[in-house]
Amino acid sequence: MESLIAANIKFCFDFFQKISKDVHCKNIFFSPLSISAALGMVHLGARGDSAHQLNQVLHLNEFSQKESKQLDLCLKREEQEVHADSSLEGQKETTGSLPQQAESSKDESGLFSCCFGQLLAKLGRIKVDYTLSIANRLYEEQGFPIRPEYLDAVIEFYHTTIESVDFQKDAEKSRREINFWVESQSQGKIKDLFSKDAINSLTVLVLVNAVYFKAKWEKYFDSENTVDELxxxxxxxxxxxxxMNQTGLFRIGFVEELKAQILELRYIKGKLSMIVLLPESSADNLKGLEELERSITYEKLVAWSSSENMSEKTVAVSFPKFILEDSYDLIPILQDMGITDIFDETKADLTGISPNANLYLSKAIHKTFVEVDENGTQAAAASGVVGTALSAPSWETFNANHPFLFFIRHNKTQTILFCGRICSP
Structure with a gap:
């Protein structure tokens, strides 16, 4: 699973570079995990150049040979976990043998999908402490036959399915049906994923991708200490x-090469954290942010957030409240990154999904929502872990009163669930 995490983070930074290169002063918020999962669903049925392009952009070509030997073990673990969880409410019944589903794809695709299934299962099991809704679904035009083995694999690995709708005869009804499903999956926060006229009678395959996140801080900010500041x-x-303001024990570090602070704000029970990268304040704060964005890589983020660079200290934290809603038409972004064929009806090879050679992906939208306030993002009782005064008389200051980057991370797996940039709260 280590290569999956690394690939996801590398894709995160590649995607971030593309969406931010021409927009230097805009808030950004997206889920690399969710987009990777959605593309993984497509990759499972892609063949030829279509699969090769997905391999490159998702960094699946970097999966090592020795890890490909772990496919059988991965499949066995997945099968065991499916049986172990079969009694849980909402668990889908297995519709086929996992080894049979991946038998024809013992390569990066098989390993990638199996690992993704395990990762999504791990995240799903601990939702009692936070809300993480990853809504991925493929909608295809009626009349396109879907291979049964693909359906089985998508259900087991990505915990979703393909729905048939009538784009040709009633595109508006199909649009409303898709939007209603996304809204129900996101606690009502993500509405109108597809606007009017976004879907028409020529639409054949739609990739739906929406994410919703809410969590409480491990150490809440007292609302009495929230003040208006510049x-x-x-x-x-x-x-x-x-x-918002509070003083307490936090993990903090300093990135010398960029003159930037790095702070960890943990969510309740410590299963998730927000990692904040704050460039040094200057006459042009956007310039410092741009330098940070150009420099950041998977390897550097791992080093910057490691125990060698970060330690627990008493920190006076000032952090803005904000709500972010973001929406991206994924097709031009992914085309710019090198995924082109699956969106071209003359070049797409999705014959692993359907024997119909004319199938291609005609729409792909990614929409997100996040809210940060004193309690985290959910009004509830405090966790009770409140920082107490230490004997040391001094403390560090972390004042996020200028543009910064942040990442929401699942700590056990080191998975980046969300990536964001705040230029103007």
């Missing part, structure tokens, strides 16, 4: 925001 985009451009 947030500085630059020396001459600033705005008033609601700034």
């Amino acid at each position: 947030f500085f985009l630059s020396e001459n451009e600033k705005k008033s925001v609601k700034m």
Whole structure:
């Protein structure tokens, strides 16, 4: 699973570079995990150049040979976990043998999908402490036959399915049906994923991808300490925001090469954390942020957030409240990254999904929602783990009153669930 995590983080930074390169002062929020899972569903049925392009962009070509030998073990673990969880409410029944489903694809695709199934299962088991809704589904035009083995694999590995709708005769009804499903999967927070006219009678295959996240802080911010303060985009451009404040024990570090602070804000029970990268304040704060964005890589983030660089100290934290809603048309972004054939009806090879050679992906939308406030994002009782005063008389200061990057991470697996940039709360 280590290669899956590394591939996901590398894809995260590649995707971030593409969406931020021409927009230097815009809030950004997306889920690399969710997009990777959605593309993984397509990759499972892609063949030829279509599969090769997905391999490259998702970094699946970097899966080592020795890890490919772990496929049988991965499949056995997945099968055991499916049987162990079969009594849980909402568990889908197995519709085929896992080894049979992956028998024809003992390669990066098989390992990738199996590992993804395990990862999604791990994340799903601990939702009692937070809400993480990853809504992935493929909608195909009626009349396109779907291979039974593909259906079996998608259900088992990605915990979703393909739905047949009538785009040709009633595109509007299909649009409403898709939007309703996404809204129900996201606690009502993600509405109108597809706007009017986004789906028409020519639509044949739609990839639906929506994510919703809510969690409580391990150490909540007292609302009485939230005050109006200035947030500085630059020396001459600033705005008033609601700034939360608290002093307590936090893991903090410093990235010398970029003159940036790194802070970990843990969510309840420590299963998830927000990792915040804050460049040093300057006359042009956006320039410092751009330098950070250009420099960040998977390997560097691992080093910066390691125990060698970060230690627990008493920190006076100032952090803005914010709500982010973001939406991306994935097709032009992914085309720019090198995934082109699956969106071209003359080149797409999705014959692993359907024997119909004319199948191609005509729409792919990614929409997200996140809210950060004093309690985290969910009003509830405090966790009870409140930082107490230490004997040391001094403390460090972490004042996020200028643009910063943040990542929401699942700590046990080191998976980045979300990536964000705050330029203007």
